[in-house]
Amino acid sequence: MGRRSGFEGFLRATARAVAAAERERQRDIRAQLTQARQIERHQRMALAQQNRDDRAAQKLAKAQYLADRQGEADDLNAELQDRLEELQGILAHTLSLDDRIDFDALRPAADFEAFKPPPELEPGRAPRAPQISPPSGLRKLIPGAAKKHAAALARAASDHQSDVARFNQAEATKREQFAKLKADYDQRKSQFEMEVTRRDAEVDEFQTAYRAKEPDAVVAYNEMVLARSEYPTEGFPQKFRIAYSPDSSELIVEYDLPEVQTIPKEAEYRYVKTKDTIESKARKPAEIKQLYQDIVASIALRTLHELFEADQADALALVTFNGMVDTHDPASGREVRVPVVSVRAPKTEFLGLRLEKVDKVACLRNLGAQVSNRPDELQAVKPIVEFDMVDKRFIEQGDALSGLETRPNLMDLTPADFEVLVSNLFSKMGLDTKLTRSSRDGGVDAVAFDTRPVLGGKVVIQAKRYRDTVGVSAVRDLYGTMLNEGANKGILVCTSGYGPDAYNFSKDKPIELIDGGGLLYLLREHAGTAARIVV
Structure with missing residues (x-):
């Protein structure tokens, strides 16, 4: 599965x-x-x-x-x-x-895009210390020249220190942004590679299953x-x-x-x-x-x-x-x-x-x-x-009609035998009927096909071997199954009867309700069987 x-x-x-x-x-x-x-x-x-x-x-x-x-x-x-x-x-x-x-x-595609950080995150060059030459020649003789030179050196050193601090802070910010982008890239690349591996495995599994002719x-x-x-x-x-x-x-x-x-x-x-x-x-x-x-x-x-x-x-x-x-x-x-x-x-x-x-x-x-x-x-x-x-749900129907003569009371049948009986009956009535598997039928006991052009179509049939009155919920379920199956008509067959809500719900829909009396009539007319319903 x-x-x-x-x-x-x-x-x-x-x-x-x-x-x-x-x-x-x-x-x-x-x-x-x-x-x-x-x-x-x-x-x-x-x-x-x-x-x-x-x-x-x-x-x-x-x-x-x-x-x-x-x-x-x-x-x-x-x-x-x-x-x-x-x-x-x-x-x-x-x-x-x-x-x-x-x-x-x-x-x-197995190739993932290469990591390309933005140019602005490329490492920069550290600021160089300014070169201030000392006074030479006659300038050395000017009073205070040495002090001015010393003051210039101190200012330059201070400015350079500030520039270096700003540069280091900017570089640290760039490295942080770079690391974040790289981590995001690595995560996306890892997810991509995992997806490639998963898809490759699925394709391999599909190819192997196809070569093995799995349906x-x-x-x-x-x-x-x-x-x-x-x-x-x-x-x-x-x-x-x-x-x-x-x-x-x-x-x-x-x-x-x-x-x-x-x-x-x-x-x-x-x-x-x-x-x-x-x-x-x-x-x-x-x-x-x-x-x-x-x-x-x-x-x-x-x-x-x-x-x-x-x-x-x-x-x-x-x-x-x-x-x-x-x-x-x-x-x-x-x-x-x-x-x-x-x-x-x-x-x-x-x-x-x-x-x-x-x-x-x-x-x-x-x-x-x-x-x-x-x-x-x-x-x-x-x-x-x-x-x-051509549906995997369809199974061999068996024959419940021929054995009914020995058990004329329909209430003596098991629910499974009753479904077979109803399927046999509609086959006798001229429909191409297929019984479905009870373990996966989705509410469908039998599917019948009226093969007449235009007027025909798909019919879903549900059989209820009930002692009590069938309520509107069963009819609603049948209608939902009809829509899900794309059927033209739905038929609900029971051994008892239906409440007024069931008839009211079905009166404007392509649903036919067959009660116990109607079922006995159909068995007599189409199968020649005089069955009974004794609770």
Whole structure:
């Protein structure tokens, strides 16, 4: 648990930091090029505007004015072409890159800045004693010359003593400041070296765990791979979830795709001289559909390529990619999460592809992918592997229904057997139901999945084999669990009944309360079991 916590702290923080730094560097390069083009473009447009405003006064030639206006349309078309090339080059962009993570790049810089005290703290030179020559020649004959010389020597000695005292005090102050700065420097250097040692140890531990194919390390490593992948900034959420099944060496990725609105609606711009306006021509719906299908397929193939190419530990035999569009249903306005592509690719087969030559959609279909014919209209496909079904909490349910005939009284069941019974029941009712481990279930006894597109979703189920009335606190707990699990619905099943507060709390929420009578009815209708509840 400690190692996992360390990964979840340092590794994910490192993944974000490394990915953010790489994205920032790439963005800076693109931003500089874009800014240069924009500055030049804006300068031309500003000049064109000035020419239009001043053409009467300046008697600007009409030909030059028309050329400037046409230049504006050309600039808009150039921007449009840049955007299309960026969208169409999503797959090609990654083929020339090495997607493997360099573990040494995760280590902090080992060099610490040298100690450089400020110049004003450099040791000074002690004041020198003044040299006063005694009177010589005829000056010695002047009355009082010897006394004046002696007095001058005494004053000079006194002044020099004061200068030396001030100098020594200033030097002592500088030495004190120097020592303080040096002590602060040594402390910071020591902390830096300790941090370097700690980070190096964490990187070594992470690398060792990844090479050993430990699931948490494999997930963290592949999160880094995808997090640092550079996509166009506009419209690409770059959100994903990753799960790993060590038994089959399969990585499951649920990836958020851009919406169709990321494709420019304009096909081209043209300058209309008779109106002195720049007008746009709309892109054909068929072209938008084709471009969007290409983007969806490109992201799927690119993700598979990046993960397989980066697989230094040979931990991945299979990768399943589910591409999701997180948007609003135009018919209802509700938020929907629609799968539009799902593919499971074996590593050996995928690495044999020449991705620079393939037809992307045809390549996916050849891999056995489910690909939406109209992703632009949110036409859903059934995922090959449901991401939420890959959960370490899930365990084998067993079969409590078949043994119920020998114990028709539900109160004779243990709490664990009762949870199995409820899970079996919802499986009979057509839901894909998974029972969770009681030691780490977080309040969830079972997770069910309604696989219907749009209307379906994740359901959390809690089972209470209670003798007494179930209060509102249990319903509140279920609602909190729903929010934590990201579920569409919650179901609470009990062998007794619910108080009025429980019904009042759940009436405006996607929560269904099934009491003992309702449970017996469902067992009779869907499992053919005439059970009883006898306290």
